[in-house]
Amino acid sequence: MRRRTAVLALGSATALLLTGCSTMSPDASGTVTLNMVESLTNPTRTALLKDLIADFEQRNPKVKVNLVSPPTEQADQKLQQMLQSGSGVDVLEVRDITVGPWSNNGWLYDMKKDLDGWKGWEAMTENAVNASKDAKGGTYFVPYGFYGLSLFYRTDLIEKAGFDKPPATWAELLEQAKAVHDPSARRYGYAFRGGANANSNATAAIEAYLADDVDPANGFKLKDGRTIFAAPEAEDAIENYLKLFKQASPKSSVSWGYPEMVEAFSNGSTAFLLQDPEVIATVSESKSISKDQWGTAPLVSGPGGKTVQPLATAGWGVAKGSDHKAEAVKLVQFLSQGEASTSFTKKNSLVPILKSATSDPFYKSGPWASYVTMTEQPDKYLVVTQPRGVSWWAEWQQKADADVQKLVLGKTSPKELLAGWDAFWTEKWQQEQ
């Protein structure tokens, strides 16, 4: 009896060791199991993905997909560990901010040859096709959709303040937000982003002021090769942006991130919010403001009447360590075209990757219309690739977020902030060369 227990104990130790080393290999019937790992996980999205996967499995009876959904906050770190170990992942969610370092470290498979001549490319918008290509022409992921900024605004509040339409420029935004702002009545003009990811809206303002001068291949570079932070217009943009905080935003927005901004708008206290389309779903469910009290307008522009769409994206890629690349690429193709793609972007409130979306009634009405307006007017809403894929992006975000807080707390000036950002990017580009 005791001997048997000892053998059992030793056996379980061995099993523990072996489970860590095993890989998914085709079984006797030739069925391949793919491990798919998502990153921007949420329960609704996971359920949707499972439906799409079930559809894929039905069409491909010899392929099974095992979906792994780590919590969002740790997902990219978990993925890094899995990729570093070289096994356990076949298909994965790759974001514009992770594609650079991960492909650089040799963890992602270049799908360029596999996707050569694929029909799916023709159905995609130009933005989507461009986003899939890295600087050296490789295809490390196929985007599933875009997160783009638009202006959420309160129709009733601006009307009461004497305006008949939403602001079209950053200066008008300041003017209208100031007019609405009345902290004593707990009514605020603008939901300022001072906490996590504060850099994104600040750079969006700078790019709008420079618009035509920005290099379409790199949103932080001017056509003359300098950084956008070196241009005098950048200072005007930041001055205006700082006024937006001082004269039209709640004091505590120094530390506001995504949840506070969205709460401020959907609880009815704040008139303006710059956010991604996924917020449409949250605001629609608000009990404090009804559907006729709010709308969305295209992203505000600079003094020249133009702006740059700071699109963020994510998509599906294949791990270099995968033993089943052919099947993995097939799954990526399936998710990136036709019904699967449309359903994924609609149910996740994403700017779609398919051209057919512009004629879809879903995107033509209500809060979605502003996104279609922006897509249909690429001369006014310029499409520029943001340098989010560079290996130092995480470092930049941390630095720039802290700098925006310094600015609004009065511990640095717009000039100093811009000089610091200019020096940072100039140095990084020099190092890269």
Add this chain to the structure above:
Amino acid sequence: MPVTSTTPSKTAAPAEGAASRKGGLPRGGRRKREFTTRRGLAIVAYMAPAALFVAVFTYYPMVAGGQMAFRNWKLSDLTDTSWVGLRNFADVFADPAWGTVLGNTAVWVVGSIVPQLVIGFALALWLRRRFVLRGLYQALIFFPWAISGFLIGILFRWMFNSEFGVVNDLLQKVGLIDEPIAWLADPDTAMVAVLVANVWYGVTFFAIMILAALQSIPDELYEAAALDGAGKARTLFRITIPYIRTTLALTVLLRVIWIFNFPDLIFGMTGGGPNDETHIVTTWMIKITQQGDYGRASALGLLVVAALLVFAVFFLMATREKKGARP
């Protein structure tokens, strides 16, 4: 401590054990088994799962993480992970924020532990008395300890929100403030807010530990003290505190280490901001990790381990009971 040879015990010599096996045991004694290779192997087999688990999931990551501290280990580029000696450590010390981070850590540990100890002690004294539904009260008071620190951070972040939070609302309603305080927007008030949250969270642990120790004090001691005319304060300082001194010392030691290593709450509430002014050493380590510099973060991790080891040794030496000193 010497073992008396007349009592059969686990520590008896093997020869005696072997003899007992043949000739039978004294009544009520325990049989001592001979150590054989087979038994040795069985012991190894029993220990193997736990040992393997600890080796794979604790020691391996520790060693792997430790060696990163001496290498250029940046996630943005893992094609060059060469050895860099002590450069990562030098970078930690050269960081302009290092002074603030260290200062904040001291404020965080001392500002959390003192109120936690005092309030926890008072709670334990109160809970020791018998009253109706004492069990329910105890359960309710210990409840926060069961919630994740990060979640508590997020809850308190909303409570301290200047415009929509309950803290300002209550303070205004009772007339303590005229206009809302932007708690998390100012580095000083943000530190106060995280300390309040941590005191609320940690009080229960002290209460649990101290209550358990208090229950071990014999009632006769208090009765004797009362007969001798000792007042409440005298009883507290002459009987209660000296009797539970060891528990107090160990609890403080544990809590200092845990609070030092407790980034969850600050991370959930302020993320180290505003302007990086509420970072403590461990949230700073997370920030560096998020930047992708695992080398520097590991160096900082090793420094934390070293500092806490030194602290633990000194603390244990300073609070070690002298023989016979205990009442």
